[in-house]
Amino acid sequence: MCLSSSTIQPPSLGGPRGHQLHGSHFCMTAPNVEKCFAMFPHRPDSPDDEAALQDKLIFNINSHTEGDTRKLSQSRICARFDALTFSKTRVTFKVSSSQTSDEQKLSFRHTELQQQQQQHFSESSSGKTTTTCRLISHHMTVSKMTWRPQYRSSKFRHVFGKPATKESCYDGVPITRSVQDNNFCAVNPRFLAVITECAGGGAFLVLTVNHTGKVDPHHPRVSGHRGNVLDVKWNPFNDYCIASCSEDTTVKVWEIPPHGVLKNITVPWKELQGHSRRVGLIEWHPTAKNILFSTAYDYQVMIWNLDCPEQVIKNPVRTISHHTDVVLSMSFNTDGSLFATTCKDRKVRLMEPRSGNILQEANCKTHKAGKVLILGNLKMLLTTGTSRWNDRQMALWDLDDLSVPLLQENLDGSSGVIFPFYDPDTHMLYVAGKGDGNMRYYEISSEKPYIHYLADYRSLLPQKGFGVMPKRGLDVSSCEVFRFYKLVTIKSLIEPLSMIVPRRSESYQEDIYPMTAGNKPALTAEEWLSGIDKGPLLMSLKPGSQVEESYSEMTKGMGNSLDSRRSQNRPGMLQLAYIQGQLGTKDGNEDGSLRADDRSRTPFSNGEELALCSPPMTENELRLKFHKQQEEIRRLRELLNQRDVRVKQLELEIKNIKNSQSPSSL
Numbered sequence: 001m002c003l004s005s006s007t008i009q010p011p012s013l014g015g016p017r018g019h020q021l022h023g024s025h026f027c028m029t030a031p032n033v034e035k036c037f038a039m040f041p042h043r044p045d046s047p048d049d050e051a052a053l054q055d056k057l058i059f060n061i062n063s064h065t066e067g068d069t070r071k072l073s074q075s076r077i078c079a080r081f082d083a084l085t086f087s088k089t090r091v092t093f094k095v096s097s098s099q100t101s102d103e104q105k106l107s108f109r110h111t112e113l114q115q116q117q118q119q120h121f122s123e124s125s126s127g128k129t130t131t132t133c134r135l136i137s138h139h140m141t142v143s144k145m146t147w148r149p150q151y152r153s154s155k156f157r158h159v160f161g162k163p164a165t166k167e168s169c170y171d172g173v174p175i176t177r178s179v180q181d182n183n184f185c186a187v188n189p190r191f192l193a194v195i196t197e198c199a200g201g202g203a204f205l206v207l208t209v210n211h212t213g214k215v216d217p218h219h220p221r222v223s224g225h226r227g228n229v230l231d232v233k234w235n236p237f238n239d240y241c242i243a244s245c246s247e248d249t250t251v252k253v254w255e256i257p258p259h260g261v262l263k264n265i266t267v268p269w270k271e272l273q274g275h276s277r278r279v280g281l282i283e284w285h286p287t288a289k290n291i292l293f294s295t296a297y298d299y300q301v302m303i304w305n306l307d308c309p310e311q312v313i314k315n316p317v318r319t320i321s322h323h324t325d326v327v328l329s330m331s332f333n334t335d336g337s338l339f340a341t342t343c344k345d346r347k348v349r350l351m352e353p354r355s356g357n358i359l360q361e362a363n364c365k366t367h368k369a370g371k372v373l374i375l376g377n378l379k380m381l382l383t384t385g386t387s388r389w390n391d392r393q394m395a396l397w398d399l400d401d402l403s404v405p406l407l408q409e410n411l412d413g414s415s416g417v418i419f420p421f422y423d424p425d426t427h428m429l430y431v432a433g434k435g436d437g438n439m440r441y442y443e444i445s446s447e448k449p450y451i452h453y454l455a456d457y458r459s460l461l462p463q464k465g466f467g468v469m470p471k472r473g474l475d476v477s478s479c480e481v482f483r484f485y486k487l488v489t490i491k492s493l494i495e496p497l498s499m500i501v502p503r504r505s506e507s508y509q510e511d512i513y514p515m516t517a518g519n520k521p522a523l524t525a526e527e528w529l530s531g532i533d534k535g536p537l538l539m540s541l542k543p544g545s546q547v548e549e550s551y552s553e554m555t556k557g558m559g560n561s562l563d564s565r566r567s568q569n570r571p572g573m574l575q576l577a578y579i580q581g582q583l584g585t586k587d588g589n590e591d592g593s594l595r596a597d598d599r600s601r602t603p604f605s606n607g608e609e610l611a612l613c614s615p616p617m618t619e620n621e622l623r624l625k626f627h628k629q630q631e632e633i634r635r636l637r638e639l640l641n642q643r644d645v646r647v648k649q650l651e652l653e654i655k656n657i658k659n660s661q662s663p664s665s666l
Contacts, residue, residue: 152452154443155501155512156428159481161439161457162498170207170494172215174198175464175487180230180280181328181370181417181434183465185494186242187485188234189473191256193242194487194494195229196221202229202246206261209473210631216620222254224266230280236470237289237521241269245279251294253306259628271312272304274319281327285353286336287536288528289521293339293353295327301341303353307525317529320356322349328369334376334424335522337533338399342369348383350402354531362402367395370417374399377424378446380406384418384431392418394431396450407450411440421468425514426481428454430499435462439484441499461488461495471516476541479503481512513541544645 176184176195184195187209195204203223207215227247235241240258245251252268275296285291290306301323302316325344332339338359340350348362348369362369369383381397391413395405411418416434422444423430429451432439437459443452467485474480475498482499501512518539523532539545 154452154454156426156443156481157454158502159428159441159454159499160502162500163459164496164498168212168496170212170215171492172217173205173492173494174217175489175492175494176228177489178228178230182231182281183419183467183487184232185465185467185485185487186232186234187467187469187473188239189470190239191234191242191260192467192485192494193222193232193234194467195232198223201226202248204229204232204244206242206256208260208631210634211260211627216624218620220261220264222256222261222265224252224254224268225250227278230278231282233282233284235290236284236286236517237519239519243282243284243292245282245294245296247278249273249275249278249296251275251279251282251292251304253292259631269311270306272302272316273312273314274302274304274316275300281330283330283332285528286332286334286517287522287534288336288525289523290525291528293330295330295341297326299323299325299327301327301330305525305529318354318356320351320353322351322356322358329371331372331374332376333374333399335533335535336528338374340372340374340381342372342383342385348372348381348397348402350381350399354529360402362397362405364395364405367393367405367408369395371420373420373422375422375424375444378427378444380444380446380450382420382422382429382444384420390415392416392433394418394420394451396444409451419466421466421482421484423471423482425471425516426512428482428499430482430484432463432466432484434464437462439497457497457499461486461493462490463487464489467494470519471541472519472539474541476508476513476543477506479509479512508542510542515540544642544649 170192173194174196176197178184178195186193190209192207192209193204194207195202198221201223202225203221205215205219205221207219222242222244225244225246225248227249229244229246232242232244235243240256241253242256243251243253251272253270253272254265255269256265272292272294275294275298277297279294279296281295283293285293292304292306293301294304295301299321301320303318303320304313305317306313323341323343323345328342328344330339330341332353336353338350339353340348342348346363346368349358350360350362351358366388367383368385368387370385371383373382374380375382379399381399381402382394383397384392384394387393387408387410392411394409394411396407397405411431411433414433414436416436419432419434421430421432422428427444429442429444430439431441438456440456441454443454444450445452464487466487469483469485474483478498479501480498481501484497484499486495486497487493488495501509503509515538517536520537520539522534522537
């Protein structure tokens with residue numbers, strides 16, 4: 001009977017004097033060790049048996065030294081084992097004793113190879129039974145054992161969380177008290193949107209990212225819903241467009257002015273009416289322009305095409321009705337050709353969005369999934385939820401086979417919902433629980449054990465939800481690889497939390513910032529609906545590699561109907577649209593775009609339209625105007641720095657061309 005490496009513990013041995021080894025190691029091949037251990041009378045199934053087995057072990061060694069036929073088989077060598085290590089090909093015993101002889105320092109060699117195992121026997125000595133076995137092997141060598149723990153090399157092993165200072169937080173935000181398991185917050189490089197508590201209908205607050213500090217309690221809001229707002233999501237290809245869903249069964253799409261919300265906005269750009277019950281979740285398509293997904297408590301998933309002239313859309317492009325209960329979360333793969341959902345009926349469904357066909361369905365009895373993420377670049381699917389014993393758990397699935405999870409890992413016994421966040425550029429997974437103060441982060445690989453724990457961030461402030469900044473909005477100069485906006489309800493606070501890779505150099509680190517998904521759509525809505533799939537258009541995060549887009553370029557695809565809708569809510573916008581129409585279209589070259597951008601800004605003064613300019617009447621209005629002026633100055637400085645970098649790049653290119661042409665002319 002062979003003992004496996006998992007059941008063998010370092011045994012304790014003793015023996016007669018004069019035959020002990022000191023600081024030596026017996027090394028033997030694994031098959032012979034198995035033969036040796038096969039002669040044990042029984043397997044140590046209980047702690048008592050294991051202790052008895054570890055108590056005494058006596059080896060009879062038949063060996064010959066070179067030029068000497070003296071047999072040592074009659075000598076009973078007893079040793080004490082200090083450590084035992086197993087590998088695929090060798091097993092090493094570390095032996096220690098008080099005395100050493102010259103014979104024992106030599107390498108013992110067996111000249112006789114016995115194929116049959118020796119029968120084990122027992123002998124009684126002082127009322128105690130010991131087991132003697134004959135050790136047979138080709139050769140035995142004396143070597144030293146080294147302890148080398150196996151570490152997995154990773155660039156992100158020392159990533160740490162850095163919370164923002166009090167001055168860089170958003171204080172005094174009346175965060176919603178809704179019990180919906182959503183994040184209640186959405187962020188892009190320009191604006192931060194958070195669902196707020198209000199009486200009579202639903203509303204959410206839109207702040208500029210630089211508008212930190214104390215927030216005015218009377219700050220204007222987006223308040224066009226008749227019921228509580230349950231979810232908000234920014235358009236990934238338009239920083240001035242945001243969608244919201246509500247308990248009033250509608251989904252509304254809003255256009256935010258370039259300098260923030262100066263007055264309450266009540267008229268949306270688009271209103272989507274199709275659900276019969278409250279809408280709890282919305283998602284934008286990752287690569288196609290103006291394609292929006294929504295799911296409600298009527299168990300249906302609807303796909304909407306916003307590229308249509310109607311302001312109120314009542315007919316979705318596709319309605320998916322495979323779910324038998326409330327949909328809890330949705331996630332897309334990289335090119336948007338697949339999307340996965342988790343449902344309250346415990347099932348995970350992988351579907352084709354255009355046709356609505358179910359490709360795979362997972363129903364694991366030991367894991368109740370709550371949130372789902374498709375790890376597109378790894379062809380895996382991650383779910384978080386609870387185990388059979390209500391422990392918080394996450395499971396990893398093969399995207400091609402959802403019958404059995406690849407891995408299940410219990411986290412803790414808390415009751416809050418687990419929110420997973422995945423960064424495909426760094427393969428890092430962030431896991432945070434609702435109501436917790438800490439956050440765990442891991443690194444995902446395509447080989448076992450798949451999930452590698454890195455560290456965790458601990459805080460005393462419990463979180464209600466998170467907003468995530470897109471990669472193009474990170475601070476690459478400080479090696480920031482991820483940024484959360486943590487909602488702390490008990491303090492009415494939004495705290496930015498930066499995940500930073502510690503580096504000594506202040507230059508751009510290309511190894512931690514690969515090409516990432518940009519803000520340009522790869523497809524139009526019509527192309528995607530016709531059956532075309534494309535991956536996202538990538539961009540570099542290196543400073544100066546991308547020129548910041550103007551407001552008119554981002555809102556160009558929203559149509560002229562936007563201006564007429566805006567004019568009902570904002571006075572003076574008709575005059576602005578008329579001026580922009582008189583200025584004409586922009587030229588294709590960079591100088592023409594700069595001139596048109598300057599012209600489009602002429603109707604503004606200190607961040608407001610000329611028609612709305614009026615002297616501040618209160619201290620709060622004066623403070624708001626001051627903040628807007630500071631934001632405009634910062635924006636112009638950033639734009640100037642980007643242009644300077646671009647000028648230097650062009651100068652270097654010209655110099656390289658001249659240098660390459662001069663040798664050829666010679």
